Amino acid sequence: MEHDNAVLEKLMQLTGTGTPCALVTVVRAVSPTSAKPGEKAVVTADGRIHGWIGGGCAQPAVLRTVREAVEDGVSRLIRVTPRKNAEPEVEGITDFNMACHSGGTLDIFVDPMLPSPVVNVYGASPVARHLVALAARMDFRVQVLAPDTEAGDFPEAARHHDAFSTPEDWPAPRWAVVATQGRGDRPALEAALATQANPVAFVASERKCGKLADELRGRGLCDGHLSRIRAPAGIEISARTPAEIALSVTAQLVQWRRSADGSSALAPATPALDNAERPKEPETHSCCGGNA
Incomplete structure (x- = not known):
């Protein structure tokens, strides 16, 4: 004994x-x-x-x-x-x-x-708050990055930071979800793409994602980085309310985790990149230089 x-x-x-x-x-x-x-x-x-x-x-x-x-x-x-x-x-x-x-x-x-997969969630929108609670219950290790918030706002989160930048002592995320919904979308996407998270789910329409991708491309991000974005985030369940949208995104995270060959996680990305040629290995992008 x-x-x-x-x-x-x-x-x-x-x-x-x-x-x-x-x-x-x-x-x-x-x-x-x-x-x-x-x-x-x-x-x-x-x-x-x-x-x-x-x-x-x-x-x-x-x-x-x-x-x-x-x-x-x-x-x-x-x-x-x-x-x-x-x-x-x-x-x-x-x-x-x-x-x-x-x-x-x-x-x-x-x-x-195996340790629980680490997921970064950006934003303090209603979707983000529901998502943190649901993902934690599904055994994801959730790290929240949300300006103007406190740790008590996300009791289920493993870590909290009141900014979009990731603290140096945090473990690298496997995936990320940007659920800012109009409050800091671009800086949150930039911060998520600066991590190792792949894919990065974005709670937004394809049209909005396309416009933001053009902005980020203009700021020096290459298509290799932008190809990691998945928008709209979540699987199709005809979700309408914040809780339902969070449920669809959590289901997508579970799908990525359970995909034995990674095919779900590496499915074709959002049309935000138009028809730009995508590299075979999107995790390494020397073209992005210091913007990584």
């Missing part, structure tokens, strides 16, 4: 700091093995093992599997056994050869524990 408590405490520590890791559990053991069913460890992608899931015979297979699981977020069940003792292949179990002389078999479950 003490061992399990230490492992779970380490798991909480790592997830609390946003460190990707996996909870690894021995679910079946055929003697002789040094690990027994129920033994646990927290393993990071860089190979640090906190706990016990067997000796050097099992660890290479576990480390390889943890790296893969942390990368794609999919749980895995593996079997480490000598070839001479290999059991019939079972769907859903990945087999690894046990090179050690012990001759035992271990079935090990690898469950990735």
Whole structure:
């Protein structure tokens, strides 16, 4: 029990700091093995093992599997056994050869524990306020950037800043939503595009987005940066009220998170860019120079 408590405490520590890791559990053991069913460890992608899931015979297979699981977020069940003792292949179990002389078999479950995706929300409009609450409930780590507001205005937010600029000590966002709705649209878009967020959802019409894109292009932003904008934000649910619009945008964030191949997140961008040629890798844009 003490061992399990230490492992779970380490798991909480790592997830609390946003460190990707996996909870690894021995679910079946055929003697002789040094690990027994129920033994646990927290393993990071860089190979640090906190706990016990067997000796050097099992660890290479576990480390390889943890790296893969942390990368794609999919749980895995593996079997480490000598070839001479290999059991019939079972769907859903990945087999690894046990090179050690012990001759035992271990079935090990690898469950990735990934930090919640970080989303920047710009603005203090009714849509923004509903969006912060909904996205937080969907396990997004929401960072709010809204001038003339206080942290208490967004109780569900993980972080708050009363300006559009992102503080240096904040983690980089995976995505961003600009929900300023007429109050600081251009500076908020500029601030969002200056981060690593991709895509950047903009709560606005295509026409309005096109005009702002022209303004930003005139201020030195290249089409590579502007291609990250998605407008109008959200998926089509015939939303009309601020709460409904926030729901559609939250659904879009969930869609991006659950898209296994990223195709939803990298769908064709808003017509704000007219027919400008888009680069194959929109995350790197040397043409933007200091405006990045």
